[in-house]
Amino acid sequence: MNKIILWFNQTGSPARFDVFATRWAKPSFILAFLLLAIGIYGALLSVPADYKQGESFRILYIHVPAAWMSLSIFVIMALQSAIALVWRIKVCELIAMASAPVGAMFTAVTLISGAVWGKPTWGTWWTWDPRLTSELVLLFLYLGVMGLYSAIDDRRAAARAAGFLAIIGMVNVPIVHFAVTWWNTLHQGETIRLIGPSKMDSSMLWPLLTLVVATKLWYIGSVLVRARVLNLQQETQKQWAIERYGDTP
Amino acid sequence: MRKSRALLQRDLSLMWQKRSDAIQPMLFALMVCVMFPLALGSEPVRLAQSAGAVIWVAHLLASLLVLDNLYRSDLEDGSLEQLLLAPVPLPMVIASKVAVHWLTTALPVLLITPLLAQLLFLPEGLLPVLMLSLTLGSLLMSLIGAMVAALTLGIRRSGMILALMALPMYVPVLVFGAGSVYSASQGLPWLGAIWLMCAGLALLLVLAPWAAATALRIALN
Numbered sequence: 001m002n003k004i005i006l007w008f009n010q011t012g013s014p015a016r017f018d019v020f021a022t023r024w025a026k027p028s029f030i031l032a033f034l035l036l037a038i039g040i041y042g043a044l045l046s047v048p049a050d051y052k053q054g055e056s057f058r059i060l061y062i063h064v065p066a067a068w069m070s071l072s073i074f075v076i077m078a079l080q081s082a083i084a085l086v087w088r089i090k091v092c093e094l095i096a097m098a099s100a101p102v103g104a105m106f107t108a109v110t111l112i113s114g115a116v117w118g119k120p121t122w123g124t125w126w127t128w129d130p131r132l133t134s135e136l137v138l139l140f141l142y143l144g145v146m147g148l149y150s151a152i153d154d155r156r157a158a159a160r161a162a163g164f165l166a167i168i169g170m171v172n173v174p175i176v177h178f179a180v181t182w183w184n185t186l187h188q189g190e191t192i193r194l195i196g197p198s199k200m201d202s203s204m205l206w207p208l209l210t211l212v213v214a215t216k217l218w219y220i221g222s223v224l225v226r227a228r229v230l231n232l233q234q235e236t237q238k239q240w241a242i243e244r245y246g247d248t249p
Numbered sequence: 250m251r252k253s254r255a256l257l258q259r260d261l262s263l264m265w266q267k268r269s270d271a272i273q274p275m276l277f278a279l280m281v282c283v284m285f286p287l288a289l290g291s292e293p294v295r296l297a298q299s300a301g302a303v304i305w306v307a308h309l310l311a312s313l314l315v316l317d318n319l320y321r322s323d324l325e326d327g328s329l330e331q332l333l334l335a336p337v338p339l340p341m342v343i344a345s346k347v348a349v350h351w352l353t354t355a356l357p358v359l360l361i362t363p364l365l366a367q368l369l370f371l372p373e374g375l376l377p378v379l380m381l382s383l384t385l386g387s388l389l390m391s392l393i394g395a396m397v398a399a400l401t402l403g404i405r406r407s408g409m410i411l412a413l414m415a416l417p418m419y420v421p422v423l424v425f426g427a428g429s430v431y432s433a434s435q436g437l438p439w440l441g442a443i444w445l446m447c448a449g450l451a452l453l454l455v456l457a458p459w460a461a462a463t464a465l466r467i468a469l470n
Contacts, residue, residue, distance in 0.1 A: 085467070137417050144414040151410050152403040160467045161400045165414060168396060168460070172418055179421040182442075183428050 014231050015240040017091045021228035028221035035214035042207030059117040061207055065215040066109040070138060071173075073103030073219060077145070078170035081163025091227070093159035096166065097149050098226035102219055104142035110135055134177040141169040155234050252337045253345055260349040263322075270318075274311040275357040281307040282365045293370040300369035301379055301430035307365070308358055308383055309390065309419055313412050315354040316394040317401075319346060320465070324402055333469065340458035343465070347395045347458070355387035378433040385446040386426035392450075392457035393418045399464035422446070 010016050043061035080096035083089060114132065115125045126132065145162045152158035235241045264271070285303045286296055323329040323346075332342050362383060366376050397415045401407035429442035 137420055140413070140417040144410075144417060147410050147413055148400060151401075151407070154403065157403055157468070157470060161403060161464070164464055164467055165397070165400055168418065172421070175421045176417070179424040183424045 012089050012091050014090060014235050014238070017094075018228060018231060018240075018244070021224040021231075025221050025224040025228070028217045028224070032214050032217035032221055035210050035217065039207045039210035039214055042210065047204050047207060056117060056120045059113050061211055063110060063113040063117060064208060065211045066106045066113065067135070068212065069215045069219060070103055070107040070110050070135065073099050073106060074138065074142070074166070074170065074173065077103060077163075078166045081160075081166045084163055085160060085167075090156070091231070093156065093163060094227040094230045095223060096163050097159050098223045098230060099219075100142055100146045100149065100162070100166075101226070102222050104139060104146060106215070106219075107135060107139040107142060111139065128180075130177060130181040130183075133180040134173065137176045138173060141166075141172065145169065155230075252335075253341050256332075256337065256342060257345045257349065260346060261352075264349055264353045271353045271357050274315050274354050275361050277314060278304075278307040278311045278358045278365065279361060281310060282368055285369065297370040297372055300366065300371040301375060301434065302427050303369055304362060304365050304371070304379060305383070305386070305423060305427040305430070308355075308362075308387060309423060311358050312355060312387060312390045312394065313415060313419075315350075316398045316415060317407055317411055318354075319350050319395060319398050320402055329402075329465075330469065333465070339462040339465065343395060343399075343461045344458040347391050347461075350395075351388060351391045355391060359383060359387065372434060375430060375433055378439055379430050381443060382426040382429045382446065385443065385450055386422050389422045389446065389450055389453060390419055392453040393422070395461040396457055396464055399461045400468055402465070402468040421449075425449075 011020050039061065043058055047058070049055050049057070077096045077099040080092045080099070084092035084096060111132075114135075118127070119125055145166050148165055149158050149162035152161060232241060232245070282303060285299070289295060289299070320329060323332070333339065335342070359380070362380060363376060366379065371379065394415055397418060398407075398411060401411050401414070404410065425442040425446050429439040429446075432442070433439040
């Protein structure tokens, strides 16, 4: 068998996944912390203030990576759920369900940091801008997935049902975005546009890129930890878990 | 074909036995619409401005509250599992269930919508747009609801979680439905939103029963 396929098949088993998650969670967290520290230093101290927005533009360094993560985690969650539904790989179910709280947190961070930025810049905490509205609906979708997962008693059935909801939600997200864009241009008026893709100077860009990588690593670390916990909760009675961690759960 | 007609007949006669249930969503929508003048004040001008939106939200809430009935009684008396084993394709079973569900829960609310429009002083000429968008929208909501409600069958009491799951899915329907009424009231072209809803309906008529069947199999293993 192809080596890569073999590796994926082996890591898919709960016992091997536990080893894998234990090994890689800590390095990703450490690296994420390191990059976060460098990126935040760059964002807060070394980068000059924006000539138009002043100091408040620094929130962008938190806001943009979090917004990217909120979307990409949803895609990952839906993909993992699809894999889990088709091939019934347990670890994929766990990764999908472990992603939901992390993604919801990133979405909340996006919304809160956006509001904090909007107050001095737009003069308001919230506007019904299409992007803001779709981000809010995205948060509701995350919460729906998490709620369904915790409401069903049987863990595997819960993961499959919540995963299916994530897939439907994945289809829903672009439609919502399209709908609210249409709706907002209809209601037009004095909508304030988000700052356009202003060409960022490279001196301003590097903290952003560092933070983008840092949030990715942070996500990997926390998903591994969460999935490992979920995995162990479901496998307490299994031979390998007892051998590795003792009898008492 | 004969089998699906038998299914339809069974569901319809079951619904006919509980025909007083069909009045409940109607009464609910009426009461929601009565609450708004009480909260907003009775000025006809202000009420007329929000009438379309209020009636739309009342429809949406009414359809949300009855969503759980779609499969619940069949699940409780065990006939849903029999239907899963029946030699009829499951998407067909679900399509007939959704049709009956729409006839008994959404249609009554649609029938009293002219009355609601009068209560809230909906401007003349907007009623046809409202009725058209609500007809399409209620069909869409029933189809979307069929997918979401199937997932909650594993939970004993699913009221709140079902609402939390279904509402984000209803957002586009509400935006286009209420949006068409709003643009008609502003004298703007409103058919675009209606066509988009028609497109969504064509898509969901094909996909939703199939997706709901998958969801049902997941929920019931």
